[in-house]
Amino acid sequence: MLTLHTWTTPNGRKIPIMLEELGLQYTIKTVNIGKGEQFQPEFLAISPNNKIPAIVDTDADGNSVSIFESGAILTYLAEKTGKLLPAAGPERYKVLEWLHWQIGGLGPMLGQVGFFAIRSEEKSELAIQHFIDEADRLLGVMEKQLSKHAYIAGAAYSIADIACYPWTVGILDKLKPALGDKLETKPHLQRWLNMIGARPAVQRGMALPKVD
Missing domain, CATH: 1.20.1050.10 (Glutathione S-transferase Yfyf (Class Pi); Chain A, domain 2)
Structure with missing residues (x-):
């Protein structure tokens, strides 16, 4: 299960585009930065820089990885699926x-x-x-x-x-x-x-x- 924490900013919309291109199943949890929700402890636990977007990817065994920074997330998702980023060269x-x-x-x-x-x-x-x-x-x-x-x-x-x-x-x-x-x-x-x-x-x- 993949959960995306994001908001309606340019950085926040990079990852929904990527996920839609890949056809992956995911859920969205909004982080209203206008209300300061990026400073909530539960969000800081996965994004210590208090910035969106961030993801939590949990496998069938319950093991999870959390990633913040849009570039890192795009790279992770590309490598996870083998799409939209050449593997080498x-x-x-x-x-x-x-x-x-x-x-x-x-x-x-x-x-x-x-x-x-x-x-x-x-x-x-x-x-x-x-x-x-x-x-x-x-x-x-x-x-x-x-x-x-x-x-x-x-x-x-x-x-x-x-x-x-x-x-x-x-x-x-x-x-x-x-x-x-x-x-x-x-x-x-x-x-x-x-x-x-x-x-x-x-x-x-x-x-x-x-x-x-």
């Missing part, structure tokens, strides 16, 4: 390169744009411009990569695409006021967004977790 490390690129660069920079340009009551124009410029640079890196390859890490759909999609598609919604037309100037990125967004498993995953 250069192709494997290309996928891992781009997975870690998203975790270390794209996600944090877009998150900073969201905070400084949109959510923060106090506006720092220097900080806003810095993070917008860096976010646009990273989107340009994606654009260049996607001008050469169908998917983020090459010819095949992988966990790198799953990691990048929830963050990048958010530009069309919450970050649009800050980033303006920076996405419209990147046709290969738009092509990729449309292709990934058309996948039924991605659509199902992006709709989870369902909250009232």
